[in-house]
Amino acid sequence: MAVIGDNLQAAGLTPDDLREMLRRMMRIRYFDEAGVELLEKGQLPGPMHTSIGQEAEVVGACMALRTDDYMTGNHRSHGHPIGKGAKTRPLMAELLGKATGVCRGKGGSMHLADFSVGSLGESGIVGAGMPIAVGAGLSAKLRGSDQVCLSFFGDGAANTGPFHEAHNMAATWKLPVIFFCENNGYAVRSPMSDTTSVTDIAVRAVSYGIPGVIVDGQDALAVYEAVAQAVARARAGEGPTLIEAKTYRYRDHSEMGAVAAQLVPYRTDEEIEAWQSRDPITLFKATLLEREVMTEAGISELEAEVKAEIDDAVQFANESPFPDLATAYEDLYVEPIPFHKEVR
Amino acid sequence: MAERKITYYAAIAEAVTAEMRRDPSIFIMGQDIRSKIYGDFNTDEFGDRVRNLPISEAANAGAAVGAALTGMRPVIDFSMAPFLYSGMDQIVNQAAKARYLFGGQAKVPLVIRSTLFYGASQAAHHTDRPWPMFMNVPGLKIIAPSTPYDAKGLLTAAIRCDDPVLCFEDSSLWGTRGVVPEEQYAIPLGVADIKRAGDQVTIVAISGGVRTAMTAAQTLDKEGISVEVIDVRSLVPLDYATIFESVHKTRRLVIVDPAVRTCSAASEIAATVNEACFGRLDAPVQRVNVADIHIPFSPQLEKHVLLKPADVIEAVKRVLAPTPQSA
Numbered sequence: 085m086a087v088i089g090d091n092l093q094a095a096g097l098t099p100d101d102l103r104e105m106l107r108r109m110m111r112i113r114y115f116d117e118a119g120v121e122l123l124e125k126g127q128l129p130g131p132m133h134t135s136i137g138q139e140a141e142v143v144g145a146c147m148a149l150r151t152d153d154y155m156t157g158n159h160r161s162h163g164h165p166i167g168k169g170a171k172t173r174p175l176m177a178e179l180l181g182k183a184t185g186v187c188r189g190k191g192g193s194m195h196l197a198d199f200s201v202g203s204l205g206e207s208g209i210v211g212a213g214m215p216i217a218v219g220a221g222l223s224a225k226l227r228g229s230d231q232v233c234l235s236f237f238g239d240g241a242a243n244t245g246p247f248h249e250a251h252n253m254a255a256t257w258k259l260p261v262i263f264f265c266e267n268n269g270y271a272v273r274s275p276m277s278d279t280t281s282v283t284d285i286a287v288r289a290v291s292y293g294i295p296g297v298i299v300d301g302q303d304a305l306a307v308y309e310a311v312a313q314a315v316a317r318a319r320a321g322e323g324p325t326l327i328e329a330k331t332y333r334y335r336d337h338s339e340m341g342a343v344a345a346q347l348v349p350y351r352t353d354e355e356i357e358a359w360q361s362r363d364p365i366t367l368f369k370a371t372l373l374e375r376e377v378m379t380e381a382g383i384s385e386l387e388a389e390v391k392a393e394i395d396d397a398v399q400f401a402n403e404s405p406f407p408d409l410a411t412a413y414e415d416l417y418v419e420p421i422p423f424h425k426e427v428r
Numbered sequence: 429m430a431e432r433k434i435t436y437y438a439a440i441a442e443a444v445t446a447e448m449r450r451d452p453s454i455f456i457m458g459q460d461i462r463s464k465i466y467g468d469f470n471t472d473e474f475g476d477r478v479r480n481l482p483i484s485e486a487a488n489a490g491a492a493v494g495a496a497l498t499g500m501r502p503v504i505d506f507s508m509a510p511f512l513y514s515g516m517d518q519i520v521n522q523a524a525k526a527r528y529l530f531g532g533q534a535k536v537p538l539v540i541r542s543t544l545f546y547g548a549s550q551a552a553h554h555t556d557r558p559w560p561m562f563m564n565v566p567g568l569k570i571i572a573p574s575t576p577y578d579a580k581g582l583l584t585a586a587i588r589c590d591d592p593v594l595c596f597e598d599s600s601l602w603g604t605r606g607v608v609p610e611e612q613y614a615i616p617l618g619v620a621d622i623k624r625a626g627d628q629v630t631i632v633a634i635s636g637g638v639r640t641a642m643t644a645a646q647t648l649d650k651e652g653i654s655v656e657v658i659d660v661r662s663l664v665p666l667d668y669a670t671i672f673e674s675v676h677k678t679r680r681l682v683i684v685d686p687a688v689r690t691c692s693a694a695s696e697i698a699a700t701v702n703e704a705c706f707g708r709l710d711a712p713v714q715r716v717n718v719a720d721i722h723i724p725f726s727p728q729l730e731k732h733v734l735l736k737p738a739d740v741i742e743a744v745k746r747v748l749a750p751t752p753q754s755a
Contacts, residue, residue: 188531215487219494249487415532418590
């Protein structure tokens with residue numbers, strides 16, 4: 085159900101762009117699968133939230149942005165910087181708490197950021213990225229730049245106060261912001277119907293006098309087109325757009341290991357299988373084959389390339405040293421304050 | 429040339445205005461800021477760099493963080509200090525942590541101004557002196573000017589600082605006048621000011637507590653008691669060197685802090701002086717704080733709980749009294 089029409093080039097996507105989209109979607113999936121494996125082997129400390137099943141909406145959104153555009157994210161955090169073009173080696177090293185990590189081992193899985201590609205930070209605080217995106221949009225506007233900022237957030241975050249505050253501010257000031265709701269139907273383990281007054285988050289756009297768009301989050305091209313339109317509107321000074329991508333995560337909210345089995349089930353196998361039957365990567369591959377952008381062989385080759393890249397990232401992360409202990413006391417201030425000597 | 433005197437209130441706007449002229453990446457936003465209720469900011473000169481905010485403290489603070497992360501230097505006016513709580517997540521989890529969490533990739537050159545409105549029958553929702561809560565957050569810097577000269581110089585330094593700085597302005601000082609040079613100057617953060625030299629007791633005072641301490645010092649002077657009054661001016665970083673040096677000389681310390689007592693700045697200073705100067709102390713360090721109570725509305729009740737020079741005088745006399753150890 086690609087909305088993009090027959091001529092892909094009309095949307096500004098070249099065959100290279102489309103291959104890049106598939107590459108980034110595969111990167112996210114293999115990166116997350118590798119992360120799960122490392123976690124299960126006990127090599128990855130702390131919590132982890134995968135984006136497996138949500139790759140199309142992440143990449144479709146990011147491909148509509150320029151590298152110098154900004155992005156804020158949330159706890160489901162690996163896909164966003166990968167989608168925005170971040171290198172996978174420093175991201176994987178960060179997951180393992182290594183010195184070569186993109187955040188020097190200070191942030192870990194939930195707090196990835198890669199400022200070199202406009203990734204202003206993922207966040208362990210649900211809803212917190214939206215006001216920061218408003219600020220990035222305000223900054224672009226005050227500097228006279230045509231940069232935009234896209235904020236990824238979930239359906240759960242749509243119930244936070246900052247959702248409302250950020251939408252109102254961005255709409256009032258006509259800021260170049262795209263509010264991008266990744267609606268995967270569940271806030272941790274609570275279904276949306278338990279917690280949310282509406283079935284579509286996008287209808288809330290009416291309250292702010294801005295466009296609200298619902299898009300099939302499993303269709304990368306549909307997402308791309310919706311975001312590209314919102315980006316054009318933002319760059320033209322017409323203000324923000326709220327886009328809601330209907331999507332699904334195949335795995336639990338976070339990796340819980342044996343604990344998950346002891347909790348009350350919240351999704352049926354049928355539901356999960358129904359979503360898996362519309363797997364975003366499978367769908368996108370079919371589109372590329374159908375439109376003769378890629379061949380089966382070309383796709384297999386790309387798949388092998390991405391797998392090798394992720395294997396290399398894991399190896400790099402594994403072989404990287406842990407941070408020097410003294411670095412625990414670095415990066416707090418630009419102009420540091422000496423610690424009391426008994427502290428160190 | 430006669431030295432120019434202006435009010436504390438005017439000094440604040442002068443600092444922000446001069447910095448905005450110097451650097452186009454600086455802008456100010458606050459609720460009602462364009463109405464000039466919280467300072468005379470020139471809307472004609474600066475246009476949309478003086479921005480009225482909706483009453484959305486979380487997003488107000490978050491927007492300041494986002495702007496700071498992307499090359500701007502926002503100054504945000506939170507007006508009343510207890511309103512900071514509505515923006516707490518963005519101040520604590522984002523502004524203070526972004527640089528650390530992201531391994532030094534980010535800087536957050538942001539100034540958050542807020543005013544203390546105690547002593548004017550504003551009751552408990554407008555009167556807190558909440559700096560100790562923020563002193564408990566690594567990643568923030570905190571200033572609390574007590575004179576017009578310091579207000580201009582400290583705020584200028586805060587705006588030039590690449591780290592997030594909270595500026596607590598004391599409304600009870602708004603009308604006070606003092607000598608303030610017209611040219612721009614910055615007072616480095618973390619440098620205390622000895623307001624009055626003395627050799628018997630050190631009084632370390634914070635914000636509006638400085639005036640209370642100075643009044644007490646004059647009375648004590650008439651009684652032949654010589655006190656040294658130190659205004660910390662900046663709470664993070666805190667100039668312990670100056671405090672230690674004074675305590676080494678006087679061997680007695682009283683801390684005057686208008687915030688509530690438990691886990692206060694006074695508590696922290698007392699503990700640190702204890703660790704560093706125990707052998708030099710002739711008496712236990714005394715904290716003069718507001719008790720662990722909210723500020724009541726009724727003028728009589730409010731006066732009753734706020735600090736008075738008599739509280740300081742009493743504490744000074746306590747540290748001068750012979751203790752069981754020294755008797």
